[in-house]
Amino acid sequence: MAFLLRKPFIFIIISVVLVVLVIQLSGVFAPKPTVVITPSLASSSISMNKNTTLTVIIENKASRPYSVEYHIVGRFNTSQLRFYDKINSAPLPDPVWNGNNYTITYPKVWDMDTGARLNVSVLVKGLDPGINDITYPIFVEVWTDKILVERKSVQLTVKHP
Numbered sequence: 001m002a003f004l005l006r007k008p009f010i011f012i013i014i015s016v017v018l019v020v021l022v023i024q025l026s027g028v029f030a031p032k033p034t035v036v037i038t039p040s041l042a043s044s045s046i047s048m049n050k051n052t053t054l055t056v057i058i059e060n061k062a063s064r065p066y067s068v069e070y071h072i073v074g075r076f077n078t079s080q081l082r083f084y085d086k087i088n089s090a091p092l093p094d095p096v097w098n099g100n101n102y103t104i105t106y107p108k109v110w111d112m113d114t115g116a117r118l119n120v121s122v123l124v125k126g127l128d129p130g131i132n133d134i135t136y137p138i139f140v141e142v143w144t145d146k147i148l149v150e151r152k153s154v155q156l157t158v159k160h161p
Contacts (some may be wrong), residue, residue: 005157007061008022008097009048009126009127010028010136022147023143029036030090031073034061034062034066034149035058035059035060035062035066035068035112035142035144035150036059036143036150037056037057037058037059037140037141037142037150037152038056038057038059038152039054039055039056039138039140039152039153039154040050040054040056040154041053041054041055041124041154041156042054042055043157044149044154044155044157044160045050045125045156045157046126046129046157046159047126047155047158047159047161048126048128048129048159048160048161049125049126049127049128050121050122050125050126051084051120051124051125051126052084052123052126052156053123053124054072054083054118054120054123054124054138054140054154055119055120055121056070056121056122057117057118057119058070058110058112058117058119058120058142059070059116059117059118060112060113060115061115061118062114062116063114064114064143065109065111065112065113065114065116066111066112066144067109067110067112067144067145067153068109068110068111068112068142068143068144069105069106069109069142069143069144070105070106070140070141070142070143071103071104071105071106071121071140071141071143072092072095072103072104072106072122072132072138072139072140073101073102073103073104073138073139073140073141073151074095074102074136074137074138074139074142075101075102075103075136075137076102076136076138077097078095079127079128080096080126080127080129080134080136080158081107081116081124081125081126081127081136081138081156081158082123082124082125082126082127083122083123083125084122084123085122085123086106086121086122086123086132087121089109092104092106092107092122093105093107101139104113106120106122116137124138124156126156126158128160129156129159129160130160131160132156132160133157133159134157134158135151135156135157135158135161136155136157136158137149137154137155138153138154138155138156139151139152139153140152140154
């Protein structure tokens with residue numbers, strides 16, 4: 001008799017667990033993107049000592065304002081690629097090696113309101129790739145309130161003459 005009382009309880013527990021799993025896996029409760037980025041290169045292939053423009057669109061799609069930082073990350077150093085602010089042609093800070101890759105932190109932090117959109121353009125100068133052409137993956141990151149929110153990549157090929 002005791003087993004018959006427990007049996008419906010077990011079916012109820014299993015049903016609730018299955019419903020929770022289905023809802024979780026469907027993505028209904030997945031966090032909505034807060035700040036999104038869209039990177040693009042004016043030209044994905046350049047000759048040695050030539051420039052291209054890396055443009056990143058940063059959009060705050062969250063329901064509150066954020067403090068936003070922009071980073072450029074890769075396995076390149078200042079002898080391979082150089083980055084300059086497109087507005088005033090000032091060089092961006094030298095890449096900092098963190099043990100895995102180099103990171104350039106854009107020297108400005110923005111306070112972005114809800115729905116704000118920002119275009120950031122950086123000149124990228126390809127230096128001598130050596131004896132062959134080389135393709136650099138360039139990762140762009142957006143950080144909100146010191147937390148990495150999104151990371152995307154583009155590829156730049158520098159051709160040896």
